[in-house]
Amino acid sequence: MGRINKKIKILYTIPNFNTAGSGKVLYDLAKGLDKEHFDVSIACNHNKGAFFEEVEALGLPIYLIDATVPLRPYYSLIFRQKRFKDFIKTHQFDMVHSWHYTSDWSEALAVRMSGIKWLYTKKAMGFNNIHWKIRSYLASFIITINNEMRTYFPYKKQQALIPLGIDTNYYNPEILEVKPPVDTNKFHIITVANLVPVKGIEILIKAISELNNPSIILTVIGGYKNEYGDTLVALRDRLRMQEQVLFLGKKQDIRPYIATSNLYVIPTLDQGRKEGMPMALVEAMCMGIPVLGSDISGINFVLKNFPDLLFPASDVNELAMKIENLFHKPNKERLSLGNALRNYCITHYSMEIFINAHESLYLELTK
Structure with a gap:
Protein backbone atom coordinates (compact mmCIF):
# COMPACT_ATOMS: atom_id res chain seq x y z
CA MET A 1 0.00 0.00 0.00
CA ILE A 166 -22.10 8.64 6.56
CA ASP A 167 -21.89 5.74 8.98
CA THR A 168 -24.85 3.76 7.68
CA ASN A 169 -24.61 1.32 10.57
CA TYR A 170 -24.93 4.14 13.11
CA TYR A 171 -27.78 5.84 11.26
CA ASN A 172 -29.92 2.72 11.20
CA PRO A 173 -33.42 2.72 12.73
CA GLU A 174 -33.22 -0.97 13.51
CA ILE A 175 -30.48 -0.57 16.14
CA LEU A 176 -32.35 1.96 18.28
CA GLU A 177 -33.56 0.54 21.58
CA VAL A 178 -35.19 3.67 23.02
CA LYS A 179 -37.36 6.07 21.05
CA PRO A 180 -39.23 9.12 22.34
CA PRO A 181 -42.97 8.52 22.76
CA VAL A 182 -45.09 9.96 19.96
CA ASP A 183 -48.75 10.20 19.13
CA THR A 184 -49.18 7.71 16.28
CA ASN A 185 -52.41 9.45 15.26
CA LYS A 186 -50.36 12.46 14.17
CA PHE A 187 -48.21 13.00 11.07
CA HIS A 188 -44.79 14.00 12.38
CA ILE A 189 -42.50 16.25 10.33
CA ILE A 190 -38.96 16.95 11.51
CA THR A 191 -36.25 19.39 10.46
CA VAL A 192 -32.74 19.64 11.92
CA ALA A 193 -30.59 22.71 11.40
CA ASN A 194 -28.22 25.25 12.82
CA LEU A 195 -30.93 27.92 12.94
CA VAL A 196 -29.82 30.83 10.79
CA PRO A 197 -32.02 32.76 8.30
CA VAL A 198 -30.81 30.95 5.17
CA LYS A 199 -32.32 27.70 6.51
CA GLY A 200 -35.82 28.93 5.58
CA ILE A 201 -37.68 27.28 8.45
CA GLU A 202 -40.38 29.96 8.15
CA ILE A 203 -41.26 28.53 4.71
CA LEU A 204 -41.95 25.16 6.31
CA ILE A 205 -44.03 26.67 9.12
CA LYS A 206 -46.12 28.66 6.63
CA ALA A 207 -46.63 25.59 4.42
CA ILE A 208 -47.98 23.60 7.35
CA SER A 209 -50.18 26.53 8.35
CA GLU A 210 -51.59 26.67 4.82
CA LEU A 211 -52.68 23.02 5.06
CA ASN A 212 -54.79 23.82 8.14
CA ASN A 213 -54.46 20.22 9.32
CA PRO A 214 -54.05 19.82 13.11
CA SER A 215 -52.87 16.23 12.57
CA ILE A 216 -49.57 17.54 11.20
CA ILE A 217 -46.91 18.22 13.83
CA LEU A 218 -43.53 19.88 13.17
CA THR A 219 -40.51 19.31 15.39
CA VAL A 220 -37.60 21.73 14.94
CA ILE A 221 -34.27 20.53 16.33
CA GLY A 222 -31.46 23.06 16.64
CA GLY A 223 -30.45 25.92 18.88
CA TYR A 224 -33.11 28.61 18.57
CA LYS A 225 -32.07 31.05 21.30
CA ASN A 226 -31.06 33.73 18.82
CA GLU A 227 -32.63 36.51 16.76
CA TYR A 228 -33.72 34.17 13.96
CA GLY A 229 -35.13 31.70 16.46
CA ASP A 230 -37.11 34.51 18.04
CA THR A 231 -38.68 35.35 14.66
CA LEU A 232 -39.67 31.71 14.15
CA VAL A 233 -41.28 31.43 17.57
CA ALA A 234 -43.10 34.71 16.95
CA LEU A 235 -44.34 33.43 13.59
CA ARG A 236 -45.58 30.23 15.19
CA ASP A 237 -47.42 32.16 17.88
CA ARG A 238 -48.91 34.63 15.40
CA LEU A 239 -50.28 31.73 13.36
CA ARG A 240 -51.58 30.11 16.57
CA MET A 241 -49.62 26.91 15.93
CA GLN A 242 -48.27 26.36 19.44
CA GLU A 243 -49.67 22.82 19.44
CA GLN A 244 -48.28 22.03 15.99
CA VAL A 245 -44.76 23.50 15.98
CA LEU A 246 -42.35 22.37 18.68
CA PHE A 247 -38.83 23.77 19.22
CA LEU A 248 -36.67 21.23 21.05
CA GLY A 249 -33.26 22.94 20.87
CA LYS A 250 -30.04 21.07 20.15
CA LYS A 251 -29.87 17.31 20.65
CA GLN A 252 -26.71 15.26 20.84
CA ASP A 253 -28.38 12.23 19.23
CA ILE A 254 -31.06 13.05 16.69
CA ARG A 255 -31.64 9.48 15.50
CA PRO A 256 -34.56 8.67 17.84
CA TYR A 257 -36.40 11.81 16.74
CA ILE A 258 -35.91 11.02 13.05
CA ALA A 259 -36.91 7.39 13.52
CA THR A 260 -40.28 8.37 15.00
CA SER A 261 -41.05 10.92 12.28
CA ASN A 262 -43.00 10.46 9.06
CA LEU A 263 -41.17 13.08 7.01
CA TYR A 264 -37.99 15.16 7.03
CA VAL A 265 -37.97 18.59 5.31
CA ILE A 266 -34.99 20.81 4.50
CA PRO A 267 -36.35 24.16 3.20
CA THR A 268 -33.09 26.09 2.69
CA LEU A 269 -33.44 29.35 0.74
CA ASP A 270 -31.74 30.01 -2.59
CA GLN A 271 -29.54 32.76 -1.22
CA GLY A 272 -26.48 33.32 0.92
CA ARG A 273 -24.20 30.37 1.45
CA LYS A 274 -26.86 27.77 0.57
CA GLU A 275 -25.86 24.13 1.13
CA GLY A 276 -22.69 22.22 0.31
CA MET A 277 -23.84 18.71 1.12
CA PRO A 278 -26.45 18.82 3.92
CA MET A 279 -25.62 15.90 6.19
CA ALA A 280 -28.80 16.25 8.26
CA LEU A 281 -30.69 15.41 5.06
CA VAL A 282 -28.46 12.40 4.39
CA GLU A 283 -28.89 11.26 7.98
CA ALA A 284 -32.67 11.36 7.61
CA MET A 285 -32.49 9.42 4.35
CA CYS A 286 -30.23 6.87 6.00
CA MET A 287 -32.75 6.48 8.82
CA GLY A 288 -35.27 5.38 6.21
CA ILE A 289 -37.89 8.12 6.26
CA PRO A 290 -39.28 10.16 3.32
CA VAL A 291 -37.70 13.56 2.76
CA LEU A 292 -38.45 16.80 0.90
CA GLY A 293 -35.87 19.46 0.03
CA SER A 294 -35.66 22.80 -1.75
CA ASP A 295 -34.23 22.59 -5.24
CA ILE A 296 -30.88 24.28 -4.67
CA SER A 297 -27.24 23.24 -4.91
CA GLY A 298 -26.24 20.55 -2.44
CA ILE A 299 -29.79 19.40 -1.79
CA ASN A 300 -30.50 18.63 -5.43
CA PHE A 301 -27.13 16.86 -5.62
CA VAL A 302 -28.08 14.53 -2.77
CA LEU A 303 -31.57 13.99 -4.24
CA LYS A 304 -30.57 13.91 -7.91
CA ASN A 305 -32.14 10.45 -8.34
CA PHE A 306 -35.32 11.56 -6.55
CA PRO A 307 -36.43 14.76 -8.36
CA ASP A 308 -40.04 14.43 -7.19
CA LEU A 309 -38.82 15.11 -3.64
CA LEU A 310 -37.60 18.59 -4.57
CA PHE A 311 -39.62 21.81 -4.48
CA PRO A 312 -38.72 25.35 -5.62
CA ALA A 313 -36.95 27.22 -2.84
CA SER A 314 -39.23 29.61 -0.89
CA ASP A 315 -42.36 28.21 -2.61
CA VAL A 316 -44.80 27.77 0.28
CA ASN A 317 -47.63 26.49 -1.94
CA GLU A 318 -45.54 23.83 -3.68
CA LEU A 319 -44.11 22.62 -0.39
CA ALA A 320 -47.58 22.44 1.14
CA MET A 321 -48.79 20.40 -1.83
CA LYS A 322 -45.92 17.92 -1.54
CA ILE A 323 -46.45 17.56 2.23
CA GLU A 324 -50.14 16.91 1.66
CA ASN A 325 -49.34 14.35 -1.02
CA LEU A 326 -47.08 12.40 1.34
CA PHE A 327 -49.62 12.77 4.17
CA HIS A 328 -52.24 10.98 2.07
CA LYS A 329 -49.94 8.22 0.83
CA PRO A 330 -50.52 4.81 2.41
CA ASN A 331 -48.01 3.99 5.13
CA LYS A 332 -46.72 1.12 2.98
CA GLU A 333 -45.75 3.54 0.19
CA ARG A 334 -44.00 5.90 2.59
CA LEU A 335 -42.10 2.97 4.05
CA SER A 336 -41.07 1.85 0.56
CA LEU A 337 -39.80 5.36 -0.25
CA GLY A 338 -37.87 5.49 3.02
CA ASN A 339 -36.24 2.13 2.27
CA ALA A 340 -35.26 3.33 -1.21
CA LEU A 341 -33.62 6.43 0.27
CA ARG A 342 -31.70 4.39 2.83
CA ASN A 343 -30.47 1.95 0.18
CA TYR A 344 -29.35 4.89 -1.97
CA CYS A 345 -27.26 6.21 0.94
CA ILE A 346 -25.67 2.81 1.46
CA THR A 347 -24.77 2.61 -2.23
CA HIS A 348 -23.53 6.18 -2.73
CA TYR A 349 -22.64 7.78 0.61
Whole structure:
Protein backbone atom coordinates (compact mmCIF):
# COMPACT_ATOMS: atom_id res chain seq x y z
CA MET A 1 0.00 0.00 0.00
CA GLY A 2 2.78 2.43 -0.88
CA ARG A 3 5.57 3.70 1.37
CA ILE A 4 6.84 0.61 3.17
CA ASN A 5 7.50 0.86 6.91
CA LYS A 6 6.52 4.52 7.03
CA LYS A 7 3.10 5.71 7.95
CA ILE A 8 1.67 8.79 6.28
CA LYS A 9 1.28 11.47 8.96
CA ILE A 10 -1.90 13.46 8.43
CA LEU A 11 -3.08 16.46 10.42
CA TYR A 12 -6.78 17.31 10.18
CA THR A 13 -7.70 20.88 11.06
CA ILE A 14 -11.22 22.00 11.96
CA PRO A 15 -12.48 25.04 13.91
CA ASN A 16 -14.20 22.92 16.55
CA PHE A 17 -16.50 19.95 17.17
CA ASN A 18 -19.26 22.05 18.69
CA THR A 19 -20.63 24.22 15.87
CA ALA A 20 -18.77 22.82 12.85
CA GLY A 21 -21.37 20.76 10.98
CA SER A 22 -18.84 18.37 9.46
CA GLY A 23 -17.43 17.34 12.84
CA LYS A 24 -19.14 13.92 12.80
CA VAL A 25 -17.91 13.26 9.25
CA LEU A 26 -14.33 14.11 10.20
CA TYR A 27 -14.69 11.98 13.34
CA ASP A 28 -15.73 8.97 11.24
CA LEU A 29 -12.93 9.57 8.72
CA ALA A 30 -10.25 9.88 11.40
CA LYS A 31 -11.61 6.79 13.12
CA GLY A 32 -11.85 4.72 9.95
CA LEU A 33 -8.49 5.34 8.26
CA ASP A 34 -6.25 2.29 8.18
CA LYS A 35 -3.95 2.85 11.19
CA GLU A 36 -1.32 0.51 9.76
CA HIS A 37 -0.65 3.00 7.01
CA PHE A 38 -1.87 6.36 8.35
CA ASP A 39 -0.89 8.26 11.48
CA VAL A 40 -3.74 10.68 12.24
CA SER A 41 -3.76 13.83 14.40
CA ILE A 42 -6.36 16.58 14.83
CA ALA A 43 -5.98 20.31 15.47
CA CYS A 44 -8.91 22.49 16.56
CA ASN A 45 -9.44 25.81 18.29
CA HIS A 46 -11.07 24.60 21.51
CA ASN A 47 -12.57 21.61 23.32
CA LYS A 48 -16.11 22.94 23.86
CA GLY A 49 -19.18 20.81 23.22
CA ALA A 50 -20.31 17.38 24.36
CA PHE A 51 -19.16 15.73 21.13
CA PHE A 52 -15.53 16.63 21.82
CA GLU A 53 -15.46 13.91 24.48
CA GLU A 54 -16.28 11.33 21.82
CA VAL A 55 -13.48 12.67 19.63
CA GLU A 56 -11.07 12.41 22.57
CA ALA A 57 -12.16 8.80 23.09
CA LEU A 58 -10.65 7.91 19.70
CA GLY A 59 -7.26 8.09 21.40
CA LEU A 60 -5.74 10.19 18.61
CA PRO A 61 -3.45 13.17 19.31
CA ILE A 62 -5.60 16.32 19.53
CA TYR A 63 -3.91 19.72 19.59
CA LEU A 64 -5.76 22.84 20.72
CA ILE A 65 -4.16 25.30 18.35
CA ASP A 66 -5.72 27.76 15.92
CA ALA A 67 -4.55 26.99 12.40
CA THR A 68 -5.66 30.41 11.17
CA VAL A 69 -4.89 34.03 12.03
CA PRO A 70 -6.53 37.25 10.79
CA LEU A 71 -5.26 37.99 7.29
CA ARG A 72 -4.74 41.68 7.95
CA PRO A 73 -2.37 43.34 8.26
CA TYR A 74 -0.84 41.48 5.33
CA TYR A 75 2.70 42.73 5.97
CA SER A 76 2.91 40.74 9.23
CA LEU A 77 0.94 37.66 8.17
CA ILE A 78 4.00 35.47 7.62
CA PHE A 79 5.37 36.33 11.05
CA ARG A 80 2.02 35.76 12.78
CA GLN A 81 1.72 32.30 11.21
CA LYS A 82 5.21 31.27 12.30
CA ARG A 83 3.76 29.51 15.36
CA PHE A 84 1.60 27.18 13.28
CA LYS A 85 4.36 26.68 10.70
CA ASP A 86 6.79 25.67 13.45
CA PHE A 87 4.15 23.36 14.93
CA ILE A 88 3.81 21.59 11.57
CA LYS A 89 7.58 21.17 11.19
CA THR A 90 8.06 20.00 14.78
CA HIS A 91 5.56 17.16 14.36
CA GLN A 92 6.81 16.26 10.87
CA PHE A 93 3.41 15.85 9.27
CA ASP A 94 3.35 14.71 5.65
CA MET A 95 0.23 16.72 4.83
CA VAL A 96 -2.48 18.88 6.37
CA HIS A 97 -6.10 18.35 5.38
CA SER A 98 -8.23 21.35 6.30
CA TRP A 99 -11.92 21.17 7.21
CA HIS A 100 -12.22 24.90 7.80
CA TYR A 101 -15.16 26.24 5.78
CA THR A 102 -14.18 29.89 5.28
CA SER A 103 -12.12 31.55 2.55
CA ASP A 104 -9.22 32.14 4.97
CA TRP A 105 -5.85 31.20 3.44
CA SER A 106 -3.51 31.91 6.34
CA GLU A 107 -3.45 28.21 7.23
CA ALA A 108 -2.52 27.27 3.68
CA LEU A 109 0.31 29.79 3.70
CA ALA A 110 1.77 28.41 6.95
CA VAL A 111 1.60 24.82 5.74
CA ARG A 112 3.12 25.55 2.35
CA MET A 113 5.92 27.51 4.05
CA SER A 114 6.65 24.40 6.11
CA GLY A 115 7.27 22.51 2.85
CA ILE A 116 4.43 19.95 2.89
CA LYS A 117 1.15 19.50 1.02
CA TRP A 118 -2.03 21.28 2.06
CA LEU A 119 -5.45 20.21 0.85
CA TYR A 120 -8.93 21.25 1.80
CA THR A 121 -12.48 19.99 1.52
CA LYS A 122 -14.75 22.65 0.00
CA LYS A 123 -17.79 22.39 2.26
CA ALA A 124 -19.64 25.66 1.75
CA MET A 125 -21.10 27.08 -1.44
CA GLY A 126 -19.81 30.36 -2.77
CA PHE A 127 -16.62 31.39 -4.52
CA ASN A 128 -17.13 35.10 -4.92
CA ASN A 129 -14.07 36.77 -3.47
CA ILE A 130 -10.34 36.96 -4.05
CA HIS A 131 -9.58 35.06 -0.85
CA TRP A 132 -11.21 31.87 -2.15
CA LYS A 133 -9.05 32.14 -5.26
CA ILE A 134 -5.87 32.59 -3.21
CA ARG A 135 -6.85 29.70 -0.92
CA SER A 136 -7.43 27.48 -3.94
CA TYR A 137 -4.21 28.56 -5.65
CA LEU A 138 -2.23 27.61 -2.53
CA ALA A 139 -3.96 24.23 -2.23
CA SER A 140 -2.05 21.15 -3.32
CA PHE A 141 -5.43 19.50 -3.84
CA ILE A 142 -9.12 20.41 -3.48
CA ILE A 143 -11.90 17.99 -2.56
CA THR A 144 -15.39 19.05 -3.63
CA ILE A 145 -18.61 17.54 -2.28
CA ASN A 146 -21.13 18.32 -5.03
CA ASN A 147 -21.08 18.78 -8.80
CA GLU A 148 -21.60 22.54 -8.84
CA MET A 149 -18.47 23.14 -6.75
CA ARG A 150 -16.28 21.59 -9.43
CA THR A 151 -17.06 24.51 -11.73
CA TYR A 152 -15.42 26.89 -9.26
CA PHE A 153 -11.96 25.60 -10.25
CA PRO A 154 -12.00 25.23 -14.06
CA TYR A 155 -8.20 25.34 -14.33
CA LYS A 156 -7.37 23.32 -11.22
CA LYS A 157 -6.43 19.79 -12.24
CA GLN A 158 -5.67 18.83 -8.65
CA GLN A 159 -9.28 18.34 -7.56
CA ALA A 160 -11.75 15.47 -7.09
CA LEU A 161 -15.40 15.03 -6.22
CA ILE A 162 -15.73 13.02 -2.99
CA PRO A 163 -19.23 13.37 -1.49
CA LEU A 164 -19.34 13.31 2.29
CA GLY A 165 -19.84 9.89 3.81
CA ILE A 166 -22.10 8.64 6.56
CA ASP A 167 -21.89 5.74 8.98
CA THR A 168 -24.85 3.76 7.68
CA ASN A 169 -24.61 1.32 10.57
CA TYR A 170 -24.93 4.14 13.11
CA TYR A 171 -27.78 5.84 11.26
CA ASN A 172 -29.92 2.72 11.20
CA PRO A 173 -33.42 2.72 12.73
CA GLU A 174 -33.22 -0.97 13.51
CA ILE A 175 -30.48 -0.57 16.14
CA LEU A 176 -32.35 1.96 18.28
CA GLU A 177 -33.56 0.54 21.58
CA VAL A 178 -35.19 3.67 23.02
CA LYS A 179 -37.36 6.07 21.05
CA PRO A 180 -39.23 9.12 22.34
CA PRO A 181 -42.97 8.52 22.76
CA VAL A 182 -45.09 9.96 19.96
CA ASP A 183 -48.75 10.20 19.13
CA THR A 184 -49.18 7.71 16.28
CA ASN A 185 -52.41 9.45 15.26
CA LYS A 186 -50.36 12.46 14.17
CA PHE A 187 -48.21 13.00 11.07
CA HIS A 188 -44.79 14.00 12.38
CA ILE A 189 -42.50 16.25 10.33
CA ILE A 190 -38.96 16.95 11.51
CA THR A 191 -36.25 19.39 10.46
CA VAL A 192 -32.74 19.64 11.92
CA ALA A 193 -30.59 22.71 11.40
CA ASN A 194 -28.22 25.25 12.82
CA LEU A 195 -30.93 27.92 12.94
CA VAL A 196 -29.82 30.83 10.79
CA PRO A 197 -32.02 32.76 8.30
CA VAL A 198 -30.81 30.95 5.17
CA LYS A 199 -32.32 27.70 6.51
CA GLY A 200 -35.82 28.93 5.58
CA ILE A 201 -37.68 27.28 8.45
CA GLU A 202 -40.38 29.96 8.15
CA ILE A 203 -41.26 28.53 4.71
CA LEU A 204 -41.95 25.16 6.31
CA ILE A 205 -44.03 26.67 9.12
CA LYS A 206 -46.12 28.66 6.63
CA ALA A 207 -46.63 25.59 4.42
CA ILE A 208 -47.98 23.60 7.35
CA SER A 209 -50.18 26.53 8.35
CA GLU A 210 -51.59 26.67 4.82
CA LEU A 211 -52.68 23.02 5.06
CA ASN A 212 -54.79 23.82 8.14
CA ASN A 213 -54.46 20.22 9.32
CA PRO A 214 -54.05 19.82 13.11
CA SER A 215 -52.87 16.23 12.57
CA ILE A 216 -49.57 17.54 11.20
CA ILE A 217 -46.91 18.22 13.83
CA LEU A 218 -43.53 19.88 13.17
CA THR A 219 -40.51 19.31 15.39
CA VAL A 220 -37.60 21.73 14.94
CA ILE A 221 -34.27 20.53 16.33
CA GLY A 222 -31.46 23.06 16.64
CA GLY A 223 -30.45 25.92 18.88
CA TYR A 224 -33.11 28.61 18.57
CA LYS A 225 -32.07 31.05 21.30
CA ASN A 226 -31.06 33.73 18.82
CA GLU A 227 -32.63 36.51 16.76
CA TYR A 228 -33.72 34.17 13.96
CA GLY A 229 -35.13 31.70 16.46
CA ASP A 230 -37.11 34.51 18.04
CA THR A 231 -38.68 35.35 14.66
CA LEU A 232 -39.67 31.71 14.15
CA VAL A 233 -41.28 31.43 17.57
CA ALA A 234 -43.10 34.71 16.95
CA LEU A 235 -44.34 33.43 13.59
CA ARG A 236 -45.58 30.23 15.19
CA ASP A 237 -47.42 32.16 17.88
CA ARG A 238 -48.91 34.63 15.40
CA LEU A 239 -50.28 31.73 13.36
CA ARG A 240 -51.58 30.11 16.57
CA MET A 241 -49.62 26.91 15.93
CA GLN A 242 -48.27 26.36 19.44
CA GLU A 243 -49.67 22.82 19.44
CA GLN A 244 -48.28 22.03 15.99
CA VAL A 245 -44.76 23.50 15.98
CA LEU A 246 -42.35 22.37 18.68
CA PHE A 247 -38.83 23.77 19.22
CA LEU A 248 -36.67 21.23 21.05
CA GLY A 249 -33.26 22.94 20.87
CA LYS A 250 -30.04 21.07 20.15
CA LYS A 251 -29.87 17.31 20.65
CA GLN A 252 -26.71 15.26 20.84
CA ASP A 253 -28.38 12.23 19.23
CA ILE A 254 -31.06 13.05 16.69
CA ARG A 255 -31.64 9.48 15.50
CA PRO A 256 -34.56 8.67 17.84
CA TYR A 257 -36.40 11.81 16.74
CA ILE A 258 -35.91 11.02 13.05
CA ALA A 259 -36.91 7.39 13.52
CA THR A 260 -40.28 8.37 15.00
CA SER A 261 -41.05 10.92 12.28
CA ASN A 262 -43.00 10.46 9.06
CA LEU A 263 -41.17 13.08 7.01
CA TYR A 264 -37.99 15.16 7.03
CA VAL A 265 -37.97 18.59 5.31
CA ILE A 266 -34.99 20.81 4.50
CA PRO A 267 -36.35 24.16 3.20
CA THR A 268 -33.09 26.09 2.69
CA LEU A 269 -33.44 29.35 0.74
CA ASP A 270 -31.74 30.01 -2.59
CA GLN A 271 -29.54 32.76 -1.22
CA GLY A 272 -26.48 33.32 0.92
CA ARG A 273 -24.20 30.37 1.45
CA LYS A 274 -26.86 27.77 0.57
CA GLU A 275 -25.86 24.13 1.13
CA GLY A 276 -22.69 22.22 0.31
CA MET A 277 -23.84 18.71 1.12
CA PRO A 278 -26.45 18.82 3.92
CA MET A 279 -25.62 15.90 6.19
CA ALA A 280 -28.80 16.25 8.26
CA LEU A 281 -30.69 15.41 5.06
CA VAL A 282 -28.46 12.40 4.39
CA GLU A 283 -28.89 11.26 7.98
CA ALA A 284 -32.67 11.36 7.61
CA MET A 285 -32.49 9.42 4.35
CA CYS A 286 -30.23 6.87 6.00
CA MET A 287 -32.75 6.48 8.82
CA GLY A 288 -35.27 5.38 6.21
CA ILE A 289 -37.89 8.12 6.26
CA PRO A 290 -39.28 10.16 3.32
CA VAL A 291 -37.70 13.56 2.76
CA LEU A 292 -38.45 16.80 0.90
CA GLY A 293 -35.87 19.46 0.03
CA SER A 294 -35.66 22.80 -1.75
CA ASP A 295 -34.23 22.59 -5.24
CA ILE A 296 -30.88 24.28 -4.67
CA SER A 297 -27.24 23.24 -4.91
CA GLY A 298 -26.24 20.55 -2.44
CA ILE A 299 -29.79 19.40 -1.79
CA ASN A 300 -30.50 18.63 -5.43
CA PHE A 301 -27.13 16.86 -5.62
CA VAL A 302 -28.08 14.53 -2.77
CA LEU A 303 -31.57 13.99 -4.24
CA LYS A 304 -30.57 13.91 -7.91
CA ASN A 305 -32.14 10.45 -8.34
CA PHE A 306 -35.32 11.56 -6.55
CA PRO A 307 -36.43 14.76 -8.36
CA ASP A 308 -40.04 14.43 -7.19
CA LEU A 309 -38.82 15.11 -3.64
CA LEU A 310 -37.60 18.59 -4.57
CA PHE A 311 -39.62 21.81 -4.48
CA PRO A 312 -38.72 25.35 -5.62
CA ALA A 313 -36.95 27.22 -2.84
CA SER A 314 -39.23 29.61 -0.89
CA ASP A 315 -42.36 28.21 -2.61
CA VAL A 316 -44.80 27.77 0.28
CA ASN A 317 -47.63 26.49 -1.94
CA GLU A 318 -45.54 23.83 -3.68
CA LEU A 319 -44.11 22.62 -0.39
CA ALA A 320 -47.58 22.44 1.14
CA MET A 321 -48.79 20.40 -1.83
CA LYS A 322 -45.92 17.92 -1.54
CA ILE A 323 -46.45 17.56 2.23
CA GLU A 324 -50.14 16.91 1.66
CA ASN A 325 -49.34 14.35 -1.02
CA LEU A 326 -47.08 12.40 1.34
CA PHE A 327 -49.62 12.77 4.17
CA HIS A 328 -52.24 10.98 2.07
CA LYS A 329 -49.94 8.22 0.83
CA PRO A 330 -50.52 4.81 2.41
CA ASN A 331 -48.01 3.99 5.13
CA LYS A 332 -46.72 1.12 2.98
CA GLU A 333 -45.75 3.54 0.19
CA ARG A 334 -44.00 5.90 2.59
CA LEU A 335 -42.10 2.97 4.05
CA SER A 336 -41.07 1.85 0.56
CA LEU A 337 -39.80 5.36 -0.25
CA GLY A 338 -37.87 5.49 3.02
CA ASN A 339 -36.24 2.13 2.27
CA ALA A 340 -35.26 3.33 -1.21
CA LEU A 341 -33.62 6.43 0.27
CA ARG A 342 -31.70 4.39 2.83
CA ASN A 343 -30.47 1.95 0.18
CA TYR A 344 -29.35 4.89 -1.97
CA CYS A 345 -27.26 6.21 0.94
CA ILE A 346 -25.67 2.81 1.46
CA THR A 347 -24.77 2.61 -2.23
CA HIS A 348 -23.53 6.18 -2.73
CA TYR A 349 -22.64 7.78 0.61
CA SER A 350 -21.37 5.01 2.85
CA MET A 351 -18.41 5.75 5.11
CA GLU A 352 -16.51 2.84 3.57
CA ILE A 353 -16.66 4.49 0.11
CA PHE A 354 -15.71 7.83 1.65
CA ILE A 355 -12.72 6.46 3.56
CA ASN A 356 -11.41 4.40 0.64
CA ALA A 357 -11.48 7.47 -1.62
CA HIS A 358 -9.44 9.47 0.91
CA GLU A 359 -6.92 6.69 1.49
CA SER A 360 -6.32 6.42 -2.26
CA LEU A 361 -5.93 10.18 -2.56
CA TYR A 362 -3.47 10.44 0.34
CA LEU A 363 -1.35 7.67 -1.13
CA GLU A 364 -1.35 9.36 -4.53
CA LEU A 365 -0.28 12.68 -3.01
CA THR A 366 2.67 11.15 -1.19
CA LYS A 367 4.14 9.17 -4.09
